[in-house]
Amino acid sequence: MPLLIAASTNRSAQATAASPCGRYSVFATHNSIGVVDLKLRKTTSTIAAHQNTVAALKFADENTLVSAAADASICTWGQGFQGPHCPVNALATLGDLIVSASTDASLRVWSIKGGDCVQVIQxxxxxxxxxxxxxxxxxxxxxxxxxxxxxxxxxxxxxxxxxxxxxxxxxxxxxxxxxxxxxxxxxxxxxxxxxxxxxxxxxxxxxxxxxxxxxxxxxxxxxxxxxxxxxxxxxxxxxxxxxxxxxxxxxxxxxxxxxxxxxxxxxxxxxxxxxxxxxxxxxxxxxxxxxxxxxxxxxxxxxxxxxxxxxxxxxxxxxxxxxxxxxxxxxxxxxxxxxxxxxxxxxxxxxxxxxxxxxxxxxxxxxxxxxxxxLGYQDIWRCKGLAWSPKGDFLLSTSLDQTTRLWAPWIHSGQPTVSWHELARPQIHGYDLHCLAMVHGYGFVAGADEKVVRVFEASRTFLEGLEGVSGVKEGDAEVVKRLPVGAAVPALGLSNKAILPGAPIDTNAQLIFEPLAPDLTTPTEPPLEQYLMQHTLWPEVNKLYGHGFELISLAASHSGTHIASSSKATSPEHAVVRVWSTETWKESQPPLVAHSLTVTTIQFSYSGEFILTAGRDRMWVLWKPHVRNVAHGRIVWCVSWTYDDLLFATASRDKTIKIWSVKDVEGSAEAAVTVKCECAATAVAFAPWVEEGGGYLMAVGLEDGRVVIYKMTNSCSRVLAQEVRVLEDSPGAVVTKMAWRPRKNGSEETVLAVASEDYSVRIFQL
Structure with a gap:
């Protein structure tokens, strides 16, 4: 069972249904069905249900669920049959009968046992x-x-x-x-x-x-x-x-x-x-x-x-x-x-x-x-970015729903149970968000459908809440007290304005998101939706200007000293990578020029010596000095380094994952092995640790939503990749991003976060 499945319901009045006994509920999310355990109050699994958006759910009895979708299909779980030839608006069930109402101005009566349409009413x-x-x-x-x-x-x-x-x-x-x-x-x-x-x-x-x-x-x-x-x-x-x-x-x-x-x-x-x-x-x-x-x-x-x-x-x-x-x-x-x-x-x-x-x-x-x-999460749309904090205390995700969300474990008081929840919403923006990167323990940068990279720092309210809910205590208490209490957004603005301790709040500002009120206590359990929307913003501390078009990708060095960014581009002039210093928040060198179209992904090596980029021009570039290689027959979606910087992987729409071996400190690299996939590879991530026996652990995300785990070895100048497993409860649509949780305190825990276009963020424990 995944540690977390955070998914939102579809926009339909029949998108949820409760079992007759009231033990569990189901909800439609994209083309899948989520199952909620009402006793645990969490989404425990998802079912890949239809090829298109699920529109209606109905329980015929305790053990029979009926679903209908915009792809004109109706399924009874345990049995399925083709429904009307247009989207279904509503379902009704009684005994062996199912009635569907569809947009072709017809009612169809079905038999559950026979799976046949027994009547059509115009x-x-x-x-x-x-x-x-x-x-x-x-x-x-x-x-x-x-x-x-x-x-x-x-x-x-x-x-x-x-x-x-x-x-x-x-x-x-x-x-x-x-x-x-x-x-x-x-x-x-x-x-x-x-x-x-x-x-x-x-x-x-x-x-x-x-x-x-x-x-x-x-x-x-x-x-x-x-x-x-x-x-x-x-x-x-x-x-x-x-x-x-x-x-x-x-x-x-x-x-x-x-x-x-x-x-x-x-x-x-x-x-x-x-x-x-x-x-x-x-x-x-x-x-x-x-x-x-x-x-x-x-x-x-x-x-x-x-x-x-x-x-x-x-x-x-x-x-x-x-x-x-x-x-x-x-x-x-x-x-x-x-x-x-x-x-x-x-x-x-x-x-x-x-x-x-x-x-x-x-x-x-x-x-x-x-x-x-x-029980669920509001308006998680197509999730585009994921980043763990350096110690793995929490996960950040960003999405086309114009929010950045923070997920962390809840340590239940007096109980051994640990569950994952949304603890903060650091950014609520006016543009669709595409990328983010952690800069240090409690700071991140985010990019949206605008030309500006925005820099955020944690608020005092968040750090106190993280300690109360997750038991994570960080930093000097006196330093924490001097941090901004929270942030507020003016009605006509996009920036999160810091609210400093003891500073008066401008009552004429017409704030749409407000800081924590003085009479609200620090939470000791996951906050509710209204609290998340109103009181968990992080202050914005800087803006980085330079790109001429909307931002697409961000990456941060593992030391936290530099970040790199790219934007949409249709010419080499704009297909550049800009490198910024986190000390001065200015560009540390001239833009990196090599690509001819949009740079879709950027990764720093663990040592910080190399920057690896790939893009729509079907090639990757390794910088120091840059080495260009036309690597794939289609767009390259994602790249990832191994923990020792000896190998990196590229994932492409051409249905392959290619593993490249770095031969010397000057950055020359050659293809070591090609992993063929059943469909387009959209995400790849190496675990940031050595596996038992000296190997590597690699996760591959596919266009159909599957997440495949591989083990790799690099010995005797030969790289071998072996498929280990396909994760259960994988997403139902394109995997857009994956990130391994850093291990801490000698832990052997293996945790992978997965973002998808099926409106979900998932955390798996392998």
Missing amino acids: TGPKYALACSLTYMPHSKIPVLFTGGCDGLLTVYVWDSATSQFVKKLALQGHTDWIRDIDTAIYSSAATNSIADGGLKDGDLMVASASQDKYVDSGNYTGGMVGAENPVPDAKNQGDTDFKDAIEMLEALVAHILDVDGKKYTIMFDALLIGHEDWVHSVQWAQPEVSVTGTKYQPLRLITASADKSVTVWTPDSHHIWTVDARLGEVGGLLFWFLRRPFPLSHNSQILAHGYHGAIQFWEKSQRQSCGLHL
């Missing part, structure tokens, strides 16, 4: 965005509810004679697209003191969420009851929206549905008004067990909206639905989707995921109404 010209399967009240007749672009809640009932669904009703209720539908079978409990509003055991409740900002609740009785959002006492309100809602309510009448000779009454129950933006998701609470052992269905709805809130609704003694709790990021940057609350601790836990990919987990506690626990 809904054109409008298409469905939501669907739900359940049974008719007091029977085992399947009923299908759909909603979509026409704003209608459409009812299909299973015809046993033809073994197909037949359209029965199209109910007008919403004035905009329907985004989600959920159903529940009502059952009362002796201890339930809330008025049931005339519901009887076995009645069906249906709730729908819409872009019109409302939730409709209805009931199907005698047969069936349907439910959407309840309405507060709107008649006393002067707002136009409330008046429109009342007119809509008064226009609704009971509908009679005849199924197999039995009549069902469908009655509108309530309209829930309270959200200020589109309502993306609605869920009924899970059935509970009363103190007498009776199983019952509580009258509780949970909704999630683009207004950045998750709302819990319950009816009062007069059956007027009111807000019981409102959860979300106050002043944050999240737009919430929602999945079903887990049936743990009597519906006291809720899982929601945001538009930007964060998964958050709320649970009730005696101390406060809701406690918040982070």
